[in-house]
Structure formats: C-alpha cells, structure tokens
Amino acid sequence: MKGSVVPSILPPQKRKGGWPKGKKRKPPKEFSAPRAPTTGYVIFLNEQRIKTKATHPDLPFTEITKMLAAQWSQLSQAEKQKYIKEAEKDKQRYMKELKAYQAFLERRAVHKVKTLCGTISIGSRSENEALALSTIDRDESNDLYCRTCNQFFSSFHNKKEHLMGKQHLQNLTGEFEKETAEFSKHQKLQEEKEEKEESEEEIDSTDVFQFGGLTFQKNFASSDFCFLQEFIFRLLKFKEFELCELKRSLTKAYEEQESLKKQLEDLKNQQLKLEMDFASIKAYSGTLEKEFENLNMVPMLFQFHLQIVDTTTHG
Structure with a gap:
C-alpha cells in the first residue's frame, strides 16, 4: 500500500565470543x-x-x-x-x-x-x-x-x-638426618679414595681446577658435582616442606591461643558479674537483718507500752 510503512529488517548483530573479560582461564592439568x-x-x-x-x-x-x-x-x-x-x-x-x-x-x-x-x-x-x-x-x-x-x-x-602432628614431624626429621648421614658417608668414602689416588700418583701443586671463579685443590668429576647439586636441592626441599609444616602447626597454635584468650575474657566477665551480684545480695542481706532486728523490737516496745499504761491507770 502507498501509505504503509515497510519496517526495515536489520541483520542480527554478531556477539563477541571468547573468554569473559577479567576471568583467568585455569591451565589444563597434565595428569590429575x-x-x-x-x-x-x-x-x-x-x-x-x-x-x-x-x-x-x-x-x-x-x-x-x-x-x-x-x-x-x-x-x-x-x-x-x-x-x-x-x-x-x-x-x-x-x-x-x-x-x-x-x-x-x-x-x-x-x-x-x-x-x-x-x-x-x-x-x-x-x-x-x-x-x-x-x-x-x-x-x-x-x-x-x-x-x-x-x-x-x-x-x-x-x-x-596427621601432617600437623608431632609423629610426622619427628619422622620427617629422622628421614632428613638419615639422608645427611648417607651423604656424609659418601663424602668420606670419596675423600678416602682421592687420598689413596694422590698417594700413588704425583700431583703438581701448581695445577688447580678453576670452577666459576673459585679455586679447588681437588679435582671432582662432573657426576660428583651433579650429585652435590641434587643433594642441595633435596635439602632445600626438605627444609621448605618442614618449614611449611611448622607454619601450619604455629597457625593452629595461634588459633587455639586466640580461642583460649576469648574464653578467658568471657570467664573474667562472668566473674565480675558474679562478684557484683554477690555484693548486691550481701547488701540486701544486711538490709533484711536490720529489718528483722526492727521487727524483733516491736514486741518489746508493745510490752513496755502496756507497762506504762498499767502504771498510769493504777496511779
């Protein structure tokens, strides 16, 4: 029709895809x-x-x-x-x-x-x-x-x-001491072997081995350095793990200490409240005793009043 308005058909807008902005994607695990x-x-x-x-x-x-x-x-x-x-x-x-x-x-x-x-x-x-x-x-x-x-x-x-318990930490320390003893034994055997080789062969005193800017009097094999690196790395891992366990135990002890402090504060407040109640009850008890004494005086006063009345009537 001539007067009719034909609505314009717009193509649907394409939404942006991809990961939401500001949200980090977790890296996929190699092996869960x-x-x-x-x-x-x-x-x-x-x-x-x-x-x-x-x-x-x-x-x-x-x-x-x-x-x-x-x-x-x-x-x-x-x-x-x-x-x-x-x-x-x-x-x-x-x-x-x-x-x-x-x-x-x-x-x-x-x-x-x-x-x-x-x-x-x-x-x-x-x-x-x-x-x-x-x-x-x-x-x-x-x-x-x-x-x-x-x-x-x-x-x-x-x-x-169990990991925060005393037995686990003792076993962990024992395992570390065992590894340290094995390494010391290995080093001792290596030194004895090198001393024996030095006694059999003549070594030039001026011949030194340069490694990383440091001077050593003994020539170590590359495998020994690698073993030393592994031992140091293991030692650091042991210390790091033991430190984490001690931090967990310390955090748990702090939490227990805060809980005990809170309980102690509540008990102190209850003690103050009970002391105030006891003082008020004691004061009220003293008031009742005075009133009781006053009530005991009433019969005596009444008897004394009767005696006065009798004397006046007879007089």
Whole structure:
C-alpha cells in the first residue's frame, strides 16, 4: 500500500565470543590426581538415598541421612559385605591410579633433575636419585598416602591432622638426618679414595681446577658435582616442606591461643558479674537483718507500752 510503512529488517548483530573479560582461564592439568576411594557406608547411602527421596519427598537431607544411618546399623554383617566388597574394589582402583600418578611424577622429577644439572644423560645413579627426589616433589595433598610415615588414610581430614602432628614431624626429621648421614658417608668414602689416588700418583701443586671463579685443590668429576647439586636441592626441599609444616602447626597454635584468650575474657566477665551480684545480695542481706532486728523490737516496745499504761491507770 502507498501509505504503509515497510519496517526495515536489520541483520542480527554478531556477539563477541571468547573468554569473559577479567576471568583467568585455569591451565589444563597434565595428569590429575586420582579420586579418593569411598567406604561401604557411603556407597550404601548413595544407593538408598535416591529410593528414600522418592518415597519420602518431603523429608530434608539431614533426616534422610539419619534414617539411612539407622538402617545401616540394623544391617547384618552378611548384608554389609556387599558394600564392603564394592568399597574394596574402589580402593584397589585408587591404588592403581595412584601408582600411575606417582610414575608420572617420577618421570617429571627426572626431567627436572636433568634440567637442573644441565645435561641430558646424567647416569643411572643420578636418575635413581631423581626418583627418590620425586617423593618430595609430589603434591601430597592430592592423595591419601603419607610417604614419610608409610601410612594410608581414609580421608583428607585425617591426613591433614596427621601432617600437623608431632609423629610426622619427628619422622620427617629422622628421614632428613638419615639422608645427611648417607651423604656424609659418601663424602668420606670419596675423600678416602682421592687420598689413596694422590698417594700413588704425583700431583703438581701448581695445577688447580678453576670452577666459576673459585679455586679447588681437588679435582671432582662432573657426576660428583651433579650429585652435590641434587643433594642441595633435596635439602632445600626438605627444609621448605618442614618449614611449611611448622607454619601450619604455629597457625593452629595461634588459633587455639586466640580461642583460649576469648574464653578467658568471657570467664573474667562472668566473674565480675558474679562478684557484683554477690555484693548486691550481701547488701540486701544486711538490709533484711536490720529489718528483722526492727521487727524483733516491736514486741518489746508493745510490752513496755502496756507497762506504762498499767502504771498510769493504777496511779
């Protein structure tokens, strides 16, 4: 039509794609830690919770959990064995995945040691040291096994309490002292071997070995320097890990101290309040005693008044 207005059809605007601005993208993990194993009780809860929720849709989560806990306690050992076997299978699965994860960490530790020593082939002994070093480099918060104490835990909470305990720190210190003793023994054997070689061969006193601007009187092999670097790196890792554990223990002690201070302050306030109440009660008791004495004087005054009245009437 002539007077009609034809609406203009605009093409849809293309939205900007990509990651949201200001939000950091997490780097993908090379090899994630295995999922923690579940217990037979948890498997029973997950299986029965769906059925109970269907039959009792109005019950809250806590009430359903209490009901299922009561049912679990009433089950016989033969009925529980089904869930215990499933939990054992899940534990075996976790152990297999944990071994694969540890093998991955060991390979990564070997690569780190090779990079640190500046060589691609450093010998079988250094590779063995790198495998031992991988036990320190692993993130122990991702699994339920304490390598220092050779102990397996059922939950991350129990492992965390163990890592902040006295026994773990003592075992960690003992392991460090053992490594230090082994290194000292290795150094002693190396020095004895070098002294024996020096006694058999004549060494020019002016021949020195320059390394990084420093002068040494003994000629060490490259593998010895690499072993020394590995030991120093391991020593630093031990000290760093021990320092972290001590910081955690110190933080926990500070929190407990603050809690005790707060409790002490509350007890002091209660003590002051009780002392004030006791003082007011004591004052009120004194007032009652005075009133009681005054009441005791009333019969005497009444008797004295009667005597006066009698004397006046007789007079």
